[in-house]
Amino acid sequence: MSRYWNTGYYSQPAASELKKNSEASRKREKKRGNVLEPVVTQGRNLVKNWWGKAWCSNLERYADYESRLDRGKRYVRTGAVLDLKIQKGKVLARVQGTRKTPYKIEIRISPLSEEKCQNIIEKCGRKLENIEELLMGNFPIEMQELFQGKDGLFPSPKEISFNCSCPDWALMCKHVAAALYGVGVRLDEQPLLFFELRGIDVDRFIDVTLANKVEAMLANEGKPSSRIIEDEDIAGLFGVL
Secondary structure (H helix, E strand, O other), X not given: OOOOOOOOOOOOOOHHHHHHHHHHHHHHHHHOOOOOOOOOOOOOOOOOOHHHHHHHHHHHOOHHHHHHHHHHHHHHHOOOEEEEEEEOOEEEEEEOOOOOOOEEEEEEEOOOOHHHHHHHHHHXXXXXXXXXXXXXXXXXXXXXXXXXXXXXXXXXXXXXXXEEOOOOOOOOOHHHHHHHHHHHHHHHHOOOHHHHHOOOOHHHHHHHHHHHHXXXXXXXXXXXXXXXXXXXXXXXXXXXX
């Protein structure tokens, strides 16, 4: 019996086919004068820094996406993410598939709430070393719990929406999954793009963090430090009579 909806199995393209199609697409775009920002991985591991690993681990906690994530990871490794641009609150990507024309993906991510933003400001401002790390383009290890906790800074499924030009009817297709893993690779290389993605001006964020730190230091200026040793304590410590 004929069916209106095609629910047949979609075969997975071989890695060699994806690479061949990707190379052809790159050449076409170059001839047209279009500048691509491809996702390039080195070695078997997609990411190497803790924040890149945390992004990927966060994706893998989403049970609804489980069936497509492995396929997406495979697409990233084969260089099928031809273009990926992170902008304020969204990601625009082009991922190569079996067709000649790459699929277009748009991922929208809700901006960071004021409460979460203030939380990270307070966390970063506890140590000047944290601010120095941010200025150098790194995330301090002390911030790890903020990303991976229950109310962490990484977006939850309800904070992510996406669409792809492919015919796959799945909640998340492999091309979207590839783009999301591609975001992890890009953030691993340029972590401050995370602020851009969540709608935060990183320069203002650092200015506010520094201002809060200076304000806290000035507030404690007139208070005696508990680390100051009194004269009589010095005499007792060194045996001075």
